[in-house]
Amino acid sequence: MIEYIFFFIGFCCILKVALVLLEFLQGYSHISDIKKYGHSWAIITGATDGVGLAFAKKLAQAGFSLILISRNPIKLLQVARELNLQYGINTLTIAKDFNDCNKDPQEFFNGIYAKCQNLNITLLINNVGYGEKAPFIESLPLILRQISINIFPMVFLTRLILPSLISNGLGGIINIGSITTLRQFPVLIAVYSATKSFELIFSQTCSQEYNLDILCIEPSFINTKLTKIYRRKPFNIQPDEFVEASLCCLGRVGHSFGHWRHYISYFFYTVLGPFISILLDITN
Numbered sequence: 001m002i003e004y005i006f007f008f009i010g011f012c013c014i015l016k017v018a019l020v021l022l023e024f025l026q027g028y029s030h031i032s033d034i035k036k037y038g039h040s041w042a043i044i045t046g047a048t049d050g051v052g053l054a055f056a057k058k059l060a061q062a063g064f065s066l067i068l069i070s071r072n073p074i075k076l077l078q079v080a081r082e083l084n085l086q087y088g089i090n091t092l093t094i095a096k097d098f099n100d101c102n103k104d105p106q107e108f109f110n111g112i113y114a115k116c117q118n119l120n121i122t123l124l125i126n127n128v129g130y131g132e133k134a135p136f137i138e139s140l141p142l143i144l145r146q147i148s149i150n151i152f153p154m155v156f157l158t159r160l161i162l163p164s165l166i167s168n169g170l171g172g173i174i175n176i177g178s179i180t181t182l183r184q185f186p187v188l189i190a191v192y193s194a195t196k197s198f199e200l201i202f203s204q205t206c207s208q209e210y211n212l213d214i215l216c217i218e219p220s221f222i223n224t225k226l227t228k229i230y231r232r233k234p235f236n237i238q239p240d241e242f243v244e245a246s247l248c249c250l251g252r253v254g255h256s257f258g259h260w261r262h263y264i265s266y267f268f269y270t271v272l273g274p275f276i277s278i279l280l281d282i283t284n
């Protein structure tokens with residue numbers, strides 16, 4: 001009897017690994033075909049640093065015109081100028097602090113959309129995000145900040161952009177989630193992880209409702225300002241590596257870890273669970 005139980009457990013483990021591998025191959029084995037979205041406009045939130053900036057460069061290289069949204073107008077103009085010089089693309093910059101969007105989100109996001117609604121937009125990269133470790137009950141301003149930045153822009157911009165994507169019959173949305181959705185983190189990032197879970201469920205449900213290319217990417221560590229990690233760790237990747245992998249997944253899978261190194265890190269986290277999470281967090 002006992003051997004049947006072990007056989008069953010072993011079989012389930014192998015099946016789980018096979019499914020993860022299959023999912024990975026489905027998204028990652030292809031080259032990106034973002035050109036199918038046409039030489040049109042893409043919106044990127046949080047476009048002046050880290051992952052957002054890497055998306056801006058990659059999409060500019062592919063010939064997209066860009067609507068860049070971040071809070072710092074000077075950085076925005078610098079990025080726009082660089083992209084224009086290097087790739088000869090059109091840019092529109094919108095300086096907004098998403099931390100201010102929770103008072104009247106409808107007015108806030110309608111104001112942004114009014115500046116670009118006449119453009120032929122086919123891609124939306126909901127990238128902006130913020131997280132910081134802090135004890136939950138002692139961090140009310142941080143709680144509000146994370147909810148405002150991680151949830152509101154994605155929900156309201158998607159709501160405003162979707163009708164034109166639907167009427168064009170073409171369009172893609174990438175929402176940048178986090179591996180914290182699936183990985184067991186020790187403590188101190190309850191709200192960040194929860195907002196990222198929201199992103200995943202939101203993406204999957206919208207994708208089913210509207211049958212468009214909507215992708216939620218759930219990366220592990222990327223070397224950006226947010227993680228304040230500039231040393232090379234085995235599973236860390238650079239923003240441009242992450243973007244390259246994400247664009248390969250768009251239109252092929254509904255959610256993904258993106259880069260193969262993040263698949264491996266997910267595998268380790270799920271197999272060794274909280275133990276390895278704690279170890280990695282301490283060493284970080």
Ligand SMILES: NC(=O)c1ccc[n+]([C@@H]2O[C@H](COP(=O)([O-])OP(=O)(O)OC[C@H]3O[C@@H](n4cnc5c(N)ncnc54)[C@H](OP(=O)(O)O)[C@@H]3O)[C@@H](O)[C@H]2O)c1
Binds near residue numbers: 050098178
């Ligand atoms: N880095 C990682 O390891 C990692 C892992 C998992 C998921 N993610 C997710 O990846 C996404 C991008 O993260 P990142 O690491 O690239 O972050 P980052 O390097 O800190 O860059 C953040 C970008 O967002 C903008 N931004 C920040 N707060 C803003 C606000 N209140 N209003 C408007 N713009 C704002 C910044 O603009 P300014 O230039 O004006 O400051 C900057 O362009 C986030 O959703 C994050 O949760 C990151």
